Amino acid sequence: MAERCAVIGVGQTHHKSKRDDVSIAGLVREAAKMALADADLTWSDIDAVVIGKAPDMFEGNMMPEIYLAPALGAVGKPMFRVHTAGSVGGSTALVAAHLISSGIHKRVLTVAYEKQSDSDAMWALSVPQPFAAPLLAGAGGYFAPHIRAYMRRSGAPEYIGRMVAVKDRKNAMRNPYAHLHLPDIDMKMVEDSMMLWDPLRYLEACPSSDGAAAMVLSSEDAISGHYPPAWIHGMAMRSEPTMFAGRDQINPQAGRDCSADVYAQAGITNPREQFDCAEVYVPFSWYEPMWLENLGFCDLGDGWKLTEAGATAFDGDIPWNASGGVLSSNPIGASGMLRFLEVAMQVRGQAGEHQVDGAKLALGQAYGGGSQFFAMWVVGSEKP
Amino acid sequence: MADSEVLHAEHRLEYPYSRSTGPIIGAFLTALRDGRFLGATGSNGSIIVPPTEYDPITSDDVGELVEVGPGGVISSWAWVSTPLRKHPLQTPFAWALITLDGADTAMLHAVDAAGPDDLATGTRVTARFRPASERIGSMADIEAFVVEGGAA
Numbered sequence: 001m002a003e004r005c006a007v008i009g010v011g012q013t014h015h016k017s018k019r020d021d022v023s024i025a026g027l028v029r030e031a032a033k034m035a036l037a038d039a040d041l042t043w044s045d046i047d048a049v050v051i052g053k054a055p056d057m058f059e060g061n062m063m064p065e066i067y068l069a070p071a072l073g074a075v076g077k078p079m080f081r082v083h084t085a086g087s088v089g090g091s092t093a094l095v096a097a098h099l100i101s102s103g104i105h106k107r108v109l110t111v112a113y114e115k116q117s118d119s120d121a122m123w124a125l126s127v128p129q130p131f132a133a134p135l136l137a138g139a140g141g142y143f144a145p146h147i148r149a150y151m152r153r154s155g156a157p158e159y160i161g162r163m164v165a166v167k168d169r170k171n172a173m174r175n176p177y178a179h180l181h182l183p184d185i186d187m188k189m190v191e192d193s194m195m196l197w198d199p200l201r202y203l204e205a206c207p208s209s210d211g212a213a214a215m216v217l218s219s220e221d222a223i224s225g226h227y228p229p230a231w232i233h234g235m236a237m238r239s240e241p242t243m244f245a246g247r248d249q250i251n252p253q254a255g256r257d258c259s260a261d262v263y264a265q266a267g268i269t270n271p272r273e274q275f276d277c278a279e280v281y282v283p284f285s286w287y288e289p290m291w292l293e294n295l296g297f298c299d300l301g302d303g304w305k306l307t308e309a310g311a312t313a314f315d316g317d318i319p320w321n322a323s324g325g326v327l328s329s330n331p332i333g334a335s336g337m338l339r340f341l342e343v344a345m346q347v348r349g350q351a352g353e354h355q356v357d358g359a360k361l362a363l364g365q366a367y368g369g370g371s372q373f374f375a376m377w378v379v380g381s382e383k384p
Numbered sequence: 385m386a387d388s389e390v391l392h393a394e395h396r397l398e399y400p401y402s403r404s405t406g407p408i409i410g411a412f413l414t415a416l417r418d419g420r421f422l423g424a425t426g427s428n429g430s431i432i433v434p435p436t437e438y439d440p441i442t443s444d445d446v447g448e449l450v451e452v453g454p455g456g457v458i459s460s461w462a463w464v465s466t467p468l469r470k471h472p473l474q475t476p477f478a479w480a481l482i483t484l485d486g487a488d489t490a491m492l493h494a495v496d497a498a499g500p501d502d503l504a505t506g507t508r509v510t511a512r513f514r515p516a517s518e519r520i521g522s523m524a525d526i527e528a529f530v531v532e533g534g535a536a
Contacts, residue, residue: 019404023404023405023410023437025438026407029438043444070436070438070443071443073443075443117402118404119401124399127399130393130394
């Protein structure tokens with residue numbers, strides 16, 4: 001029987017396009033110190049540190065965990081670095097939680113970050129490799145054809161993507177840490193923005209952010225902090241190949257298997273009914289309806305209908321990305337952890353202006369690579 | 385199959401990056417540009433030079449920045465009799481760990497001396513900065529250290 005594990009402290013930076021006032025160490029320490037303060041702990045109370053970030057080429061800082069070990073209080077303690085592309089923030093939190101659920105440690109600090117202004121991740125993702133299919137222009141270039149395929153398969157109207165773009169930016173207005181605050185956002189503003197990768201327009205894509213996220217995870221006998229713990233009810237990861245002819249990139253098997261696993265652990269049979277909210281990795285607007293289907297919140301082909309009906313809006317029956325999501329802040333390595341952190345904030349009742357009333361049970365999801373790495377957790381205000 | 389039939393492709397990877405140095409390392413580098421040394425105060429009162437952003441013992445933020453040097457003491461050194469093209473000096477020199485006056489940690493830099501007989505553990509040296517117009521906020525703003533009172 002695994003030990004119970006809970007989130008007892010959270011911290012994040014104010015995500016921005018450029019944090020030139022801090023070093024990478026300064027950026028990650030900002031989030032880590034905030035999480036320690038929230039948990040009412042100091043560096044010396046931590047047993048182990050687990051850090052995650054997206055590919056090293058994004059900042060050109062090879063194996064940053066070497067340089068960040070002392071910056072994160074890891075001297076004399078175990079430290080691990082996790083690496084699963086864009087889902088890394090989620091996988092990092094899960095590796096940290098496993099160190100507690102396995103009974104090895106009592107308090108683990110987990111941190112994820114990206115300092116995109118030190119380079120340009122979109123072009124770092126676009127380096128042509130010999131004898132390999134090119135990714136062309138960044139993640140958007142890779143995902144746009146899959147979005148077109150989803151639209152054709154589901155019959156979704158063109159404006160659904162714009163609705164998600166508007167909804168998540170309106171939510172971001174409630175979140176002081178969000179990178180994008182666009183008070184005048186509306187369907188026309190999105191429609192008037194530049195076409196980047198058909199059918200994705202500029203305002204249907206995530207920003208490039210500098211930012212970090214951190215959590216303190218605890219075993220049941222070491223709970224502390226200023227808010228009630230967020231108990232972990234289930235956690236799962238799955239992977240699949242990037243390029244494989246038989247793969248369904250619109251509705252990946254790894255995503256379906258991962259959610260089936262985490263739902264079984266948490267006793268979820270009807271996610272739309274049972275969850276009070278969800279934070280799901282939506283870096284491009286159309287990934288909301290696609291993941292609604294992949295995560296079983298509706299029947300196949302119906303994801304866009306939930307978006308259209310407002311079900312996923314802040315005042316809908318199942319708010320998705322009340323924080324503004326990846327569409328409003330994208331420090332890549334931290335973006336998955338922010339999904340996990342935000343649902344912990346919701347069930348701890350510390351989400352402030354973007355608090356979903358009475359949230360008790362919530363799903364955090366992150367995906368990465370070519371829709372090939374999935375990480376999920378379910379957190380609740382009650383013990384599992 | 386002959387080797388010539390195996391495909392090879394050249395792959396050259398070049399990519400530009402920038403770095404933000406933050407309030408501690410940034411202040412240290414800015415001081416170098418001004419021809420001065422700054423150290424950070426650690427939790428036990430020790431002065432760390434070059435400064436770290438966080439205390440190496442407690443991981444807390446470091447305290448006040450204080451001016452140290454420009455003189456100091458060699459704690460360890462190695463003579464380079466045949467400098468390579470990329471070395472900071474093209475005449476024979478020493479790599480040395482130098483504890484600046486007021487500092488508790490040693491810093492690695494080059495010492496420009498006539499020969500190894502001029503150097504010993506405990507020898508006093510002082511920084512020779514490049515002219516102000518050439519300084520950019522880098523360790524290379526210090527051309528080298530020289531023996532105090534020496535001819536170099």
